[in-house]
Amino acid sequence: MCGIVGYAGEQTSKDVLDVLLDGLSGLEYRGYDSAGVAVANSSLDVYKREGDLSTLEESLPEQPPNGFAGIGHTRWSTHGPPSDANAHPHTDCDDRIAVAHNGIIDNDQELRDALEADGHVFESETDTEVIPHLVESAIDQGADVETAFRRAIDRLEGSYAVIAVRSGSEALYAARHHSPLIIGIDGDDYYLASDVSAFLGYTEDVIYLEDGQFATVRPAGVEVTDERGALVETSVETVDWDPEDAGKSGYDHYMLKEIHEQPHALRECLRGRPQGLENAVLLEAVADVTEPKRVHFVACGTSYHASLYGARLVRERGIPATAFLASEYDSDVIPIDGDTLVVGVTQSGETADTMSALRDANGAGGTTLTVTNVVGSSAARESDHVMYIRAGPEIGVAATKTFASQQIALAMLSSALTDDCSQEFVDALRALPDQVQSVLDDSRARAIAGEYVDSDAYFFIGRGYCAPVAREGALKMKEITYKHAEGFPAGELKHGPLALVTDRTPVFAVVNRESNPEKMIGNVKEVESRGAPVIAVTDTPEAVRNHADHVLGVPDTHWRFTPVLANVQLQLASYWVANRLGRSIDKPRNLAKSVTVE
Incomplete structure (x- = not known):
């Protein structure tokens, strides 16, 4: 839902606009109804259109200006219908600041009213537009851009991943709270995105921003700070997805390709886990988890259906287990304590309702385990334990191979939690990839x-x-x-x-x-x-x-x-x-x- 991309690099290395459009293309699978870009040079060039990415590309001038840095966005409408005006990026009154934002600003009306009272004029119905005006207001009061951006973010309530760029600047300013934001690094070229698929063709080296962190990205380097402005030590991780995996490989649709990838996905999910000689399933994720007195699964959509399957497996092995729709999970009415294992099942590891349920469980003293496909995702980092399903990139919106991998992962989890396994169970697990292939063939x-x-x-x-x-x-x-x-x-x-x-x-x-x-x-x-x-x-x-x-x-x-x-x-x-x-x-x-x- 919505996608962000940003780029700052050596001026001679890449065309900023080309990088942004490539990034937005990599984010199309997330779903969107409008798209836009902003390129910073001596001024700020903003192009945005309702519709798909091709509509935006058709609206660009024949020779669009290059710049020092830029941001792009694919929008899925929440505040205001799809329209050119409501498309991101959004700018301030003087078109000096452009902002792209994922999430929802809960106090946007209060902020808009105050800004309008100070003379700011709004062009859209979106909650996002308050952000560039807040930055503008702080700059007018004498703050530098980085300080102004930080002050603006401090006034927001809700969820957000935000990137801002200013005319005449080669820097990007970013912050996140309950919405993913990732930095990609390739020499003197730096990328920001809500999903690694936006820059996977350029680099596999990433830094995952945490909630409450700010990043300033320039060709000279990346600086990450906390909410107080103190420098944060970050580690660079390598994403192990091959960009070629995200192609259609001759299939008419990603969905059909991903249905046919299920035998491989299941082999990856099973790799090293079922142990035939010992009649056991070995899962590092739960190696140090004491058998819980109860298990709660929290999930949405397809992942909820996998959770219904998983909960039945766990109950059959003697542990009370319930699958909850994550949006309905509330620790005020659902008992949670130190003997409760709360399993968040989420393909992306960023599903907002599931993240909220996991945070609720953490706050109530439960033990949390995330079952996800995305290494380094928010759910993976914020839970006590994580189990990866290893399905590889899934581009089709309708989940297919990730559902099959979730089923198998939860089957193994039910066995590992209770040390309940048999030769028949292990043999059946190992036979599944070939059996799925036979279904596909026949x-x-x-x-x-x-x-x-x-x-x-x-x-x-x-x-x-x-x-x-x-x-x-x-x-x-x-x-x-x-x-x-x-x-x-x-x-x-x-x-x-x-x-x-x-x-x-x-x-x-x-x-x-x-x-x-x-x-x-x-x-x-x-x-x-x-x-x-x-x-x-x-x-x-x-x-x-x-x-x-x-x-x-x-x-x-x-x-x-x-x-x-x-x-x-x-x-x-x-x-x-x-x-x-x-x-x-x-x-x-x-x-x-x-x-x-x-």
């Missing part, structure tokens, strides 16, 4: 999806471990097709949803031979008798063939892992429906990859 989902493109709605049902995957299947369908879809435990059919079932509402039934298959077949008969087409996704095709219009089979595996394989079939079905409908599969409308506001 799936008939494309042909089946073609029959139901014009359906009114789609229903997804499952029981036990398959219920979370039914929910995830529905989420994928609605995200990328814009069609109504619902997923729920199959037993809930007769408690309301059955009223919506018709011959124009196909039902995807995930049937696991170990999760009440007889009851699932009863549910299949319920929708069949109402005329609904049934697509069974199952490891037991012989049991459902007479009651299903189509069967999408999955290989035999440990019954806990059937949902992992079934999910691949559901991903493919959703993808091919969306493809036939001509949807924007990688960047669905109104959605963002990294949701950094609550």
